[in-house]
Amino acid sequence: MCEAAGDDGGCGAEAAPARRRRAPAHSHPRPCVKCGQGSAALVIRLGDAFCRGCFREYFVHKFRAMLGKNRVIFPGEKVLLALSGGPASSAMLRQVQEGLSRETAKRLRFVPGLIYVDAVAPALPACLAEGAVRGQSPAQREQSLARMETLLQATGFPYQLAHLEQALELPASILRPGPGGSGEPGPSYKEAVEGFIQQQRQEGDGDGGTSLPGVGTQVGDAAAPRLPATARTQELLRLFEAVETSTAREELLQMLRTHLILQTARTKGYAKVMTGESCTRVAIKLLTNLALGRGAFLAVDTPARPQGFMDNRHGDVMVVRPMREYMAKEIAFYNHFFDVPTVIAPPLPTKRREKPSIHRLMERFLLGLQEDFPSTISTVYRTGEKLSPAPAKASSESQRCLLCLCALDIAGEEELALEPTLIMEEPEPAGDGAESRAAFIPLLCYSCRLTFKELGPLATLPPYVRAEAQRRIGRAEMKQQSQEDPLENEEPGKS
Numbered sequence: 001m002c003e004a005a006g007d008d009g010g011c012g013a014e015a016a017p018a019r020r021r022r023a024p025a026h027s028h029p030r031p032c033v034k035c036g037q038g039s040a041a042l043v044i045r046l047g048d049a050f051c052r053g054c055f056r057e058y059f060v061h062k063f064r065a066m067l068g069k070n071r072v073i074f075p076g077e078k079v080l081l082a083l084s085g086g087p088a089s090s091a092m093l094r095q096v097q098e099g100l101s102r103e104t105a106k107r108l109r110f111v112p113g114l115i116y117v118d119a120v121a122p123a124l125p126a127c128l129a130e131g132a133v134r135g136q137s138p139a140q141r142e143q144s145l146a147r148m149e150t151l152l153q154a155t156g157f158p159y160q161l162a163h164l165e166q167a168l169e170l171p172a173s174i175l176r177p178g179p180g181g182s183g184e185p186g187p188s189y190k191e192a193v194e195g196f197i198q199q200q201r202q203e204g205d206g207d208g209g210t211s212l213p214g215v216g217t218q219v220g221d222a223a224a225p226r227l228p229a230t231a232r233t234q235e236l237l238r239l240f241e242a243v244e245t246s247t248a249r250e251e252l253l254q255m256l257r258t259h260l261i262l263q264t265a266r267t268k269g270y271a272k273v274m275t276g277e278s279c280t281r282v283a284i285k286l287l288t289n290l291a292l293g294r295g296a297f298l299a300v301d302t303p304a305r306p307q308g309f310m311d312n313r314h315g316d317v318m319v320v321r322p323m324r325e326y327m328a329k330e331i332a333f334y335n336h337f338f339d340v341p342t343v344i345a346p347p348l349p350t351k352r353r354e355k356p357s358i359h360r361l362m363e364r365f366l367l368g369l370q371e372d373f374p375s376t377i378s379t380v381y382r383t384g385e386k387l388s389p390a391p392a393k394a395s396s397e398s399q400r401c402l403l404c405l406c407a408l409d410i411a412g413e414e415e416l417a418l419e420p421t422l423i424m425e426e427p428e429p430a431g432d433g434a435e436s437r438a439a440f441i442p443l444l445c446y447s448c449r450l451t452f453k454e455l456g457p458l459a460t461l462p463p464y465v466r467a468e469a470q471r472r473i474g475r476a477e478m479k480q481q482s483q484e485d486p487l488e489n490e491e492p493g494k495s
């Protein structure tokens with residue numbers, strides 16, 4: 001468990017067992033360690049048995065404490081909750097609902113909106129389906145989408161249903177940080193709170209009800225067909241089919257999802273996005289990222305560090321992770337006890353005889369270890385806190401990775417770019433303006449180079465990635481030309 005209410009030992013689990021009242025083994029129902037009255041409904045760590053009521057209090061408190069401690073979400077601010085239908089983000093949604101319905105003094109004061117990316121199903125190429133690994137037919141996809149929509153509607157918050165296919169239409173600008181962000185501090189949290197309170201007073205007592213500005217304006221498009229055009233889906237499938245490994249496929253899926261959410265946040269005016277990564281998820285991601293060669297970005301990628309609570313790489317839209325101190329087990333119990341609905345999407349199918357992705361392997365490894373050694377996850381999580389270096393700063397776009405937008409971690413770009421394992425130049429039609437795989441390499445960080453290598457031919461990359469790469473390659477060439485030969489710089493660059 002990550003952090004108990006209060007600071008008794010934190011994630012480290014077995015701290016201070018001496019203080020606990022120990023019930024003899026196999027006795028009658030243990031009393032709750034917190035109130036001493038209710039009978040314990042669950043044990044969230046060795047010796048800590050909570051009754052339902054106390055567990056609920058503890059769970060709710062942790063969420064508020066996380067937001068309170070970090071003070072990045074301003075009152076009245078629009079916050080986009082990224083939901084996957086899975087346990088953690090569903091529990092997060094419930095926390096926000098609870099927080100908004102509390103009495104004034106304790107009420108959360110931001111304005112939530114929801115987004116669900118219908119992501120997994122389309123990543124099922126026909127050739128994979130034959131393996132009969134839990135794929136979804138269009139009918140099934142529609143069904144789970146309908147279930148998700150009912151769930152979103154029931155919240156009364158404005159919501160968006162996005163399809164992964166829409167990632168094909170993303171603008172290239174999604175790969176550039178927006179204006180503002182990390183550089184400018186903006187108004188302080190205190191100023192924002194004061195401003196909000198004043199505004200509420202002017203509007204005459206703002207606590208008449210639970211209604212908030214913006215709430216209730218559904219954005220769902222009831223009339224539109226639920227699923228995207230088949231041609232679009234086919235195009236998306238081709239993209240995934242071309243990917244050579246399940247690890248790269250997983251990375252691609254995550255990237256497209258992130259960019260779609262980011263785009264929605266930008267177009268709908270959300271400056272904050274909340275995602276539901278749990279402590280367990282963070283630990284898995286941490287080890288996965290190490291294995292993927294993303295060691296330099298631990299602090300940015302994985303919210304294990306206090307500053308990892310937020311992710312500022314996109315500039316204008318900040319990603320925050322308020323669930324990062326909950327264990328998957330706690331979340332599962334909470335959802336079970338308090339009837340939090342979830343919609344589980346099947347995992348990405350793997351091709352027959354294909355190795356499972358590093359993501360899946362790490363997950364299996366850690367969760368397996370956790371069964372026998374209950375402090376595994378928390379140890380990894382806490383270790384991550386100590387490992388994470390401050391990420392390098394990127395001052396110009398040429399220093400940012402094209403795909404993950406992190407500051408490039410590669411100093412001797414030339415040497416690495418020439419490394420044979422990374423290039424694998426295929427005989428693609430060369431010539432004027434033709435794209436070359438080698439030209440992409442300097443735009444990518446070490447880890448994304450590895451992924452890129454397995455993404456398949458350039459022709460099947462998402463259009464926005466190719467467009468942005470062309471733009472950067474063009475600019476780099478222009479810059480080089482003007483440096484090398486300032487007089488002969490006749491060719492006017494393509495925009």
Ligand SMILES: [Zn+2]
Pocket residue numbers: 032033034035036037038050051052053054055
């Ligand atoms: Zn209790």
Ligand SMILES: [Zn+2]
Pocket residue numbers: 401402403404405406444445446447448449
């Ligand atoms: Zn990268």
